[in-house]
Amino acid sequence: MNSQPPIGQIRSFDREPGVPVIRNINWGGLRTLYIKEVRRFFKVQLQTIWAPAITTLLFLVIFTVALGSRHAVPVAGQQIPFADFIAPGLIVMGMLQNAFANASFSLLVGKIQGTIVDYLMPPLSTAELLAALVGGAVTRAVLVGLTVWLAMALWPGVHVTPHAPLAILVFGLGGSVFLALLGVLTSIWAEKFDHAAAVTNFVVAPLSLLSGTFYSVDALAPTWHAISHANPFFYVISGFRYGFLGLADSPIWLGALVVLGIDAVLAITCYALLRRGWRLKN
Numbered sequence: 519m520n521s522q523p524p525i526g527q528i529r530s531f532d533r534e535p536g537v538p539v540i541r542n543i544n545w546g547g548l549r550t551l552y553i554k555e556v557r558r559f560f561k562v563q564l565q566t567i568w569a570p571a572i573t574t575l576l577f578l579v580i581f582t583v584a585l586g587s588r589h590a591v592p593v594a595g596q597q598i599p600f601a602d603f604i605a606p607g608l609i610v611m612g613m614l615q616n617a618f619a620n621a622s623f624s625l626l627v628g629k630i631q632g633t634i635v636d637y638l639m640p641p642l643s644t645a646e647l648l649a650a651l652v653g654g655a656v657t658r659a660v661l662v663g664l665t666v667w668l669a670m671a672l673w674p675g676v677h678v679t680p681h682a683p684l685a686i687l688v689f690g691l692g693g694s695v696f697l698a699l700l701g702v703l704t705s706i707w708a709e710k711f712d713h714a715a716a717v718t719n720f721v722v723a724p725l726s727l728l729s730g731t732f733y734s735v736d737a738l739a740p741t742w743h744a745i746s747h748a749n750p751f752f753y754v755i756s757g758f759r760y761g762f763l764g765l766a767d768s769p770i771w772l773g774a775l776v777v778l779g780i781d782a783v784l785a786i787t788c789y790a791l792l793r794r795g796w797r798l799k800n
Contacts, residue, residue, distance in 0.1 A: 548646045551637075555654025559620055566616070566658060571665040574612040578605060578670065581732065591734045594765040601676045602763065607731035609666045609678070610693060610758040614751065617659035617694040618722050621701025622714045624651050625798065630710065634798060644793040648702065648785070655698035656691065663690060678762055685770060686761035692777040693754035697722070699784035706791050706798065725751045735767050750780055 559566040582601045590597040628634035637647060670678045680686055700722075708714045729751035735743055746752050753773035760766035766773070792798070 544642055544646055547640055547642045548650055551640070551642065551647070551650035552653045555620075555624065555650060556657050558624075559654070559658050566620070567661050567665060570612050570616050570662050571669065574608050574662075574666045575669055575673075577608055578673070578676070582675070592736055593734050593759075593763065593767065594736075596765060598763060598765065599677075602678075603734070603759070604732060605670050605676050605678050606759040606762040607729075607755045609663050609670070610690060610755060611726050611729075611731050612666050613659040613663040613690060613694050614697045614726055614754065615722060616662045617655045618697040618701040618704075618718070620658045621651055621655035621698040622704040622708070622717070623701075624654070625702070625705035626708050626711070626714055629705075629798070638795070638798065644789055648788055648792060651702050652695060652698040655701060656694045659694040659698070660690075680761060681764040682761045684761075685757055688774055689754050689757035689761065689777065692774070692781060693751075693758065695781050696750070696754070696777060696784065699781065699788055702788045703784065703791070706788070706796060709797070725749055729755045730767060731755055750776060753777055 578601070581604060589600040591600055591603040592598075593603065625634065625637060628637055642650075667678055670676050700717075704714055704717045708717075728746070729749050730746060735746040735752065738746060747768065753768060753776045756767045757770055757773040757777070760770055
């Protein structure tokens with residue numbers, strides 16, 4: 519019997535140029551790139567997961583020892599023990615910084631090493647490529663957050679029992695996606711590691727440290743109070759802290775809208791630049 523298909527049944531040679539063979543979501547390719555991103559940071563987990571977790575715990579130890587266990591912080595008219603106040607902020611701050619670090623490295627190292635073609639040539643749509651990069655970064659952020667939370671749960675004098683799990687998920691994942699998209703945008707723009715380091719040192723680090731992680735914005739002067747509310751990191755920290763304390767420095771619904779709005783704007787921007795190949799196809 520003839521094993522070949524009938525003549526005219528398969529005519530891939532006369533397909534219009536640019537018409538994709540995979541018309542729906544390429545789940546296989548998306549899963550492969552996501553696993554590649556996860557394995558990349560997991561191979562050096564001492565540096566990408568455990569080291570950030572230990573650094574975050576050191577912040578907790580230093581500030582609680584320096585200020586003492588009796589120090590309290592006013593939040594929404596109530597006095598909260600400083601250790602309980604600072605713990606949720608440290609958890610999500612570690613998540614945000616590591617989401618950015620992971621996403622800002624992916625495309626940049628490909629451009630520097632000349633392997634960017636490994637991201638551009640596979641049969642993946644722009645949305646699939648972006649989803650895999652962001653997914654890998656968010657996974658690292660979640661692992662760091664879980665590690666820090668578990669350590670703090672075992673630390674004496676610190677209470678990190680979830681009060682509103684939905685708020686923890688919304689602001690933890692929403693904030694991680696925010697920094698992951700910012701990292702992708704940085705890796706598209708940057709041409710060397712110094713560029714990515716500049717964004718980390720002059721944008722991410724100051725905004726995260728001045729977001730109300732270590733203090734309540736209610737205690738600030740009116741000018742600095744207004745500046746703090748213009749910082750998008752503030753809404754992530756405040757909403758995530760609400761998930762543990764049941765108290766927040768700003769309305770939860772407002773913070774959720776701000777975070778989701780920023781995520782949408784950054785996602786559209788990254789999608790447009792990736793689709794255009796800006797600074798990637800030179």
